[in-house]
Structure formats: C-alpha cells, structure tokens
Amino acid sequence: MHKLTLVLLACILCTSVRAAEPNTNIIFLIGDGMGVAYTGAYRLYQDDLTTPELDATIFDEMLVGMASTYPDDHNQVTDSAAAATALATGVKTYNGAIGVNAQRSPVVSVLDKAKELGYLTGIAVTCQVNHATPAAFVAHADSRQSYEKIADQYMDLKIHGKPKVDVIFGGGQEYFVRKDRNLAKEFEALGYSYNADIKDLSKIKKLPALGLFSKGGLTPALESEHPLRLVEMTEKSLELLSAKSAQKKPFLLMLEASQIDWCGHANDIACAMGEMRDMAETMKLIKRFIDKNPNTIFVATADHSTGGLSVGAKGQYQWNAAVVRNIKATAPTIARQLLASKSNWKSVWQSLTQIKLADDEQKTLDAFITQADENNSELVVGQLTAQVLNYIDKYTSTGWTTKGHTGEYVQVFSYGKGKNNFEGAIDNTDIAKKLFNYLK
Template sequence: MKWFVAACMVTSCTFAQAQNIIFVIGDGMGMEYLSAYRHFQDDPTTPELEATWFDRHLQGSASTHPDDVNQVTDSAASATALAAGIKTYNGAIGVDLNKQPVETLLERAKKKGYQTAMVVTSQINHATPASFAAHIDSRNKYNEIADQYIDRRYQGKPWVDILFGGGQRYFLRDDRNLVTEFESLGYTYADTYDGVAAIQTPPALALLADKGLPFRIDSDEPRRLAFLTETALRLLDPQKPFFMLVEASQIDWCGHANDIACAMHEMRDTEETLKLLSRYVSEQPDTLVVVTADHSTGGLSMGSDGDYQWRADVVRGVKASANVITQTLLTASDWYASWQSLTSIQLDESEQAILAQARLKVLRSEAKTAKNNATTELREQVLAAIDKASVTGWTTSGHTGGDVAVMAMGVGAETFAGHKDNTDLAKMLFDRLP
C-alpha cells in the first residue's frame, strides 16, 4: 500500500498522494432505492435477505441541499457540490453563486498529472459530468457544454482523456463537428460497443446514442456501464494515477418516470459496475472508490395506501420499461397477451377495461397533440397497474430533499464514515490531490 491516513477531521484530512480515485455517482439513487434493490435482488429460495454491494460498503450519509431559495437540489447544483466542494444554485454547472468558474476535482487531478476519464449512461454533456469538466451558468446549454469539452484545454489538450456515454446530437451538429475536431487531436472515436472494444489507446471519445443510452431494461446490449467502465480502466496507463467519474445516470430518469422496474434494472447495472470496481481495487489496492448520489428522485416508497407489503416478485416479472410496454400495447393484435408477456401481471376485468379504453383512445386520436396526450394517459395507466400489483408508491415526478448514502472501498474508505454534507466529500477528495 503506497499511502496511508496520517490525520483526519470531518472535512480535512492529511494523506500521502492517492494513486487512483474513482468517484461513482448514482443519479437519483436515494436511500429508498437501496432498500428496494435489496429486496429486488433477494434470492427467494433462501430464508435470509441477502446484502447487496451497497450494504457491504456503506460508510455514512450526505445532505444534498443547494444554496438558493430551494431546499431540494437539481443534478447540476449537487454535481457542482460534489465536483468542486461548494454550494451553488440549481442549474449551475461548475460555477458559484456569482456564476464564476470554480476548480473541480477533475481539473485539480489533471493539473497534478493524473489521467482523467468520464463514463456515463446519459449524454456525456449532461448535468453531472458537465459539472466536473465545464463551467457555464445553465445546465440546459448542451451545445455550449460540448464545445467546452474541446475548446477548454490544459497544456494544449482537452481536460478529459476518455469520454464515454451518449450525446451524438450535441457533438455532430450542422454548425460544428466536434467528433472530427477530437479526432484531429488524436482521440479515437467510436459510436458502437464493438467500436469501443476495439479502442487500444487513449485519448478516446465514444458516443453510443443520440442522447442517453437506452434503459438497461430495454437494451439488447448487455455491455453497458460496467463494460464502458472496464474499457476505460483498460485504456488508462497503469503507471500513472487517474481520476475517473462514473455516473449511473438513468436511475434518476426512471425515477422521474415513476417506473419501478426500470429503476431496479438501473440499480442492477450500477451494482454490476461496482462489483467490477471491487475486483479492480483488489488488484490495485492503491485505489479509492467513493460512491454516492446527487439526490433522490420520485419519492419512491415500498408499500402504498396503507398496505404493509412490497412485492419485489412482481417487479422482477416486468421485462420492459413503461415506454416500451405502452408502444407494444398499441401495435399488438392481442394487447392483453402482450401485456402478460411483458409484465406477468394478471388483470381483473375492470383493470383490463381501463387499459383497453386508454388504448382505444390513442388509436382513435387523429391530431398529433391529442394522440400524444392519449399516449401519455395510457402510459400512466400502465404504470398505475404495475404499481398497484407491486404495492409501489411515488410522491412526485421530481427530486426529493432527503439525505443520500455514502459508500466507499479501497485505501482510506473508512474516513467517509458518518454524516457529511455533499461538499465535504469533494473537500476530502481534494485533500487526496495535494
């Protein structure tokens, strides 16, 4: 082991230099998601409730509030807190309350000679990764954020050596082809998983979808976040330290959609990635992995309407997102047979009638707006039927303000024990980049 803890307080620690830092953010992954996933992953053939990776490596918790009139953060303010150790306003990307740029962990690492990487399942210029590698007043300026990834440079090169995720529409534009510009700087570009697998050396850029990657539950590609993370680790020079951001982006997206099966499959994708990182740490013990969430999403509850149960078996039986189920019901000749095939949920006559009526409303709608509204209504009925069968509750389609879990493994993991603010996590990691 190349370094050790010399002294530590809540937000200030003295360390010898860490070899590698991997910061994993489960976007929207509140405490309730960890609880639900424990039951979702449980082996029903055993009497005990098996622990997950999250349980085994839990260290503490973190608060998430922004520094504006709200008590509930968005991903931009929280990611900036995690990236730079400061509180800011919702929507801010790497800037303070005065909209001035602040140094991020990735930038500090780059200045210290570290290799840098960002691996996400959203578009690579979405709020969380952007907060580590860009500085702008609004998260919604996607084109400008993408431009910054190549226009802002350190020692003549972009700040991030490896960028894996989605977001083709923001890099391949009529006004500018950023992919060509990255390639002119020596980056290998890939737009398929096979192309990613073929990359041999950094720097590298992979954009695997127009925006975010398909949901894990709907994806035909088993090589998703874990594969992209493993590839990034393979490309990094083992003789040099690195800082890597890994974001399980779409736990949040499924939470916004109030889609429990979608969310649990994103949690599984996250755990598979963390198991991969556990193996990496066992081989590279001079690596620190810190895992947290930026906030929780949806107000998920196990149990609803006074019913003291949550049926994980029902959730496990759902084989597609509500979006895919809805579209399948609209195109199937026998919609109820398709429903049963995709959900394994038996509906009584009144429940079937509700879905049938909602489906017929879509099919009879002619105007685009009316058809879109009717499709949304059908999708809501699909989700309501799944929630009723599984006894799942939701309070919002937005974020919630509760604390989130903090997990860690590797050298110095124990220093993340106890309750902290999200800015403290960044400050503690800055201490490892002296």
C-alpha cells in the same frame, strides 16, 4: 558506521521510498437520483427468493455514511446541476449551475486539479456526456441547458494544451456532431479514437478515446441489448487508464448511473431497478479492480433522491419484488406495444408484465386500446403510460410522492485506500473536499 550517519541514511531512504509511492487512483461513481429507498428496493429486487435470509448487496458491503444534498438556494431540494457542482468542486451553488458558484464565477473541479497534476482522467455515464452531472466536472455554465456550449467546452477548455478528459464514454452524438461544429472530428484530429457504437468498445485499445453511443442518453438498461452498459464502459475505462503504458500516471475516473433519476422522474419502478442493477454490478467490478490495485480510493453517492419512491404504499404492508422482476420494458414502451397490438393486447401485456389484471381493469384497458385516437398518438401513449404505471404500482405496492426530486440525506459508499475518510454524516461538498486531499 557512525550512529548519526545511519539515522541520516535511514531518513534519506524513507523519504525516497515515500516520494516513490505512486499517487492514489480515484474512482467516483454517482447514482443520479439514487435515494435510500432505491438501494432498499434493490436489495429486495435482487434477493434469491429460494433462501430464507435476505441477501446483502454491494451497497450494504460498501456503506460508510450519509451526505446532505441541499443547494445554495434555501429551498433544501437540489437539482442535479447544483449537486454535481458540489460533488465535483466542493462549492455549493444554485440549482441549474454547472461548475460555477452563486456569483456565477467558474470553480475548479477535482478533475481539473487532477489533470493539472498530470493524472489521466476519464468520464463514463449513461446519459449524454454534456448532461448536468458529468458536465460539472468539466465545464462552466450559468445554465445546465446550455448543452452545445458545454459540449464545446470538452474540447475548448484545455489543461496543459490538451482536452481535460482522456476517456469520454456515454451518449450525446447530437451535441458533438452538429452542423455548425463537428467535435468528434476535432477530437480525432487531436489523436482520439472516436466510436459511435457500444459494440465497438472492444476495438478501443489506447488512450485517448471518445465514445458517444447514442444521440442523447443511452437506451434504458431494461430495454438495452447492453443492460450492463455502465459496467462495460467502466471496464474499458479502467483497462485504458491502468494499462502498462499509462501506469506511470495515476488516474481519476468519474462515473454516473445517470438514468436511475430519469426512471424516478417517470415514476417507473421496473425501469429504476434495471438501472440499479447496472450501478450495483459496476460497483462489484470496481471492487474487483481495487482488490488487484489497492492504491485506489472508490467513493459512490447519489446527488439527491427522485420521485419520493416508497417501498410499500397505500397502507399495504408489502412490496412485491417478484412482480417488478417480471416487467420487461419501461411503461411508455409497454403502452406503445399495447396500442400497436390492438385487440391482441392481452398477450403483449402478459409477455411484458406477467401481471394478472382484475376483470374491470382488463375492460378499462380494452376500451382504451381499441378506441384509441390514432391521430393523437403521443397524447394517447402518455395517457396509457400513466394507466400502465398505475397497475404496476398497485400490483407491486410501490409508492411515489412527486415527479421531481426530494431533499433527504443520501448514502455514501466507499472502498479502498482511506475509505474511512468518508464515514459518518457529511455534506455533499465534503466528498469533493476529501477527494481534493488525495490529489498530490
């Protein structure tokens, strides 16, 4: 054969091979509120105390860099809506904005672009699915508070004549099944399965699927019968999106460990570590998936940090992970159960926290619980919750500086195809910009 013909043939072959290469799957996980102190605390929390060395976590394994999080507001501290818009669209905006820029015009998300290109898409979160972070991938609203409008947009904003998201898992029944509109029924009419109990996840066998497993956000991990509910929802999403029947198409899956932030706002360290465990185990699951499906890029980050968590507080050079591990409920639940148990509160305290209180602390709790005004129950629960948190912080040596967010850099984690793209010091908008580059 002529040399030129050979070269031409080789070229044709190589381009046809390149063209046949499947597009990259994208998995994007956001730990809402998961500042650096959270992954640091979790490293201590999950460590095997019987061995001398500190065990590495999946966060350590996948760490590639840091991202700035400031919004377009000149206040340096972002909320989840502005941060989610940055992460979803690559555009900085004002606090409260969902998928709109500072001029309040809609901006395109990586999920929009993926759907336009024919990808399968999924969202699985532990808050209500119309909450700020997932909303910024799907909806456009001047205010994150427009919960019903955002829920409507899951149905109404169609691409190629269909809803944008093929798998929707999380909470939010009260926004999707309403008096004025039953979006769950509308999804069913379009061929979606609809499930309202997380126990039924295993029954879901095909796309498209809508699963709303609670009225609002899901039960906190620490108190849930499904403490690894993000793991469960992610596993099912990956199964559906990568099924043989769906395999001709690549997918984009957006995930959120939503309630790390809520525990941070509540300044509740045990609550936060429960959510961190769900996040970490989800990352381990994704790693196993990518090891079998290498044509996938995974990136994870936080939208901001919450609560000003510090590992150690008040001049104490210690943090007592073992005490945190023994706490079995969130502080409001502990408070409610103490009040319900009345004079028997000590055994409830012992079983839920295992913290040995000093005599004067026991006297304080005893007086409060036995004299509580039952006609003012929410106020009383709030006051006792604050006191419970005081003791938890004291005995674990945990510190907090705010009930809100803080503006420091957050970590970026990546694994899979081209993970080096996310290395170094970047901005939250860069993550979206880099993900757009994967979409072809």
